[in-house]
Amino acid sequence: MIRAQAVIDRGALAHNLARVRALAPGSRVYAAVKADGYGHGAVTVACALDQADGFAVSSLDEALQLRWAGIDKPIAMLSQQLDEFVCNQAGEHGFELVLFHPSQLAALEHYVGPALKAWVKIDSGMHRLGFAPNDVDEVEARLAKLERLEVVGWLTHLACADEPSRPETQSQLDVFARTTADRSGLRSIANSAGVLAWPAAHADVVRPGIMLYGSSPMCDRDAASYDLRPAMHLSAPLIARNRIAAGETVGYGATWRTPDAMDIGVIGIGYGDGYPRHAPSGTPVLIDGVQVPLVGRVSMDMITVDLRGAPNAKVGDRATLWGNGLDVDEVARHADTIAYELFCRLTPRVRFEVV
Ligand SMILES: Cc1ncc(COP(=O)(O)O)c(C=O)c1O
Incomplete structure (x- = not known):
């Protein structure tokens, strides 16, 4: 007799990804599979989500786990500090960096390995990670000097998107739009709550996590009402x-x-x-x-x-x-x-x- 058992349903994962596509038809989807695929098994989830355009993880270790398992899609590392080893690994395996702090720029300025791709994270108001809007011109100028680095796009994260009545989200969207206006590259804003409740946040790339696993992040609606299935x-x-x-x-x-x-x-x-x-x-x-x-x-x-x-x-x-x-x-x-x-x-x- 099996004791505690977690059955992971690949069909539910694929179905929930299809729901993301239906809600944000114009956006690419980077599926968040950090923390071992939100506890579901990162490789299992990434294989089940083979229709995703890419994956978002936290760290180099998590990115390597997916590559070693044969996942060849883009993988963005959302909160990975940079040093020579990390940069070399990212270059070798084609991982996308997320730049959110000046210490990372210093590491890149000393880097001599294979070509790198990076997203620049802007702090539009959550005040956790990201460059302050006023610093972005200088960051862009520093990055432009790095021959081995291509800026893929601009990214931000929403603090209150799970509560539709909160004014902070629109203010974050405004700050991000102002800060990225006239810059070239992709834009990425939305987590699951952004996908579900903030069409203006869909932009070029959405980064849903929890909704793929069949849970609703919204304070006012359950998962079934969005036709999400438990994974x-x-x-x-x-x-x-x-x-x-x-x-x-x-x-x-x-x-x-x-x-x-x-x-x-x-x-x-x-x-x-x-x-x-x-x-x-x-x-x-x-x-x-x-x-x-x-x-x-x-x-x-x-x-x-x-x-x-x-x-x-x-x-x-x-x-x-x-x-x-x-x-x-x-x-x-x-x-x-x-x-x-x-x-x-x-x-x-x-x-x-x-x-
Ligand atoms: C930067 C970033 N993007 C996307 C996500 C996915 O968020 P969610 O699981 O709420 O969709 C997270 C998760 O915390 C995140 O930190």
């Missing part, structure tokens, strides 16, 4: 069904008490698998076709659930923690986090299967 189905077996008397407590810390004599189910997944320890009582779990609430504390190998609503659930049945039938975003809301984190924190103990 991960996380399940675990019911390993015990126990009758507990009324007024007894369940689990570590005795934090939850049975209101009646009732059946408690024990499911073989816990924080040792990456299920969030801080998921509170009430977090939904799907078993035998019904959602039942988690009760008591999450432990390393197990969670406990209230089975009063699932009279027919029996030992050996598989429960769904998220995926088909249980939206990961709903689980994330209960656990006071986001689907991105739930996906990324799964541990090697979870058995992955690709369908």
Whole structure:
């Protein structure tokens, strides 16, 4: 009997990419597969997304993992510092650099290896990475002197695109448009929220991540309403069904008490698998076709659930923690986090299967 299992659905990934194409028909798509494909397996995801125009990763290590697996599309490294080794590797493997800090320009000015391609990141208001708009003329002038470097385009990142009513997004779009006016090269702005809610942000290249995995980044709409499908189905077996008397407590810390004599189910997944320890009582779990609430504390190998609503659930049945039938975003809301984190924190103990 398999314990915690994550089934990765390549068809869902391809379908979600098709949704990106339908929403942003004029844009190339660089699929964000950083952090091991948001916990789904970077190579698995990149192979399933063979219709993408390129990929976005965080670091050189992540870029190399894809190239070594035979992925020959453009790969942009979003937050990689530069030194001689990194530049040489990027030149050799054709990785696209993202320039966001003067220290990177200094490294490029000493570089003598194979030709490089780079995006320049502009800080349009998020104030995390990127050159200040007033510095971009000088950056462009410095880059123009580098014979081995081609500037592919200009890039920025949106801080609040997941909340459609926030004014910051339009202001970022304005700053980026002003700063890039009259410069040659591609433009890239949109993450998933930009793809879903900000057509003006689509530009030449979109960089969706979370929507490809079937989660909605938007605060006001769920994934199904955008016709996105879950790419991960996380399940675990019911390993015990126990009758507990009324007024007894369940689990570590005795934090939850049975209101009646009732059946408690024990499911073989816990924080040792990456299920969030801080998921509170009430977090939904799907078993035998019904959602039942988690009760008591999450432990390393197990969670406990209230089975009063699932009279027919029996030992050996598989429960769904998220995926088909249980939206990961709903689980994330209960656990006071986001689907991105739930996906990324799964541990090697979870058995992955690709369908
Ligand atoms: C620069 C950049 N672009 C694109 C993305 C993809 O974002 P999302 O997963 O919200 O679509 C990220 C993710 O954090 C990012 O940092």
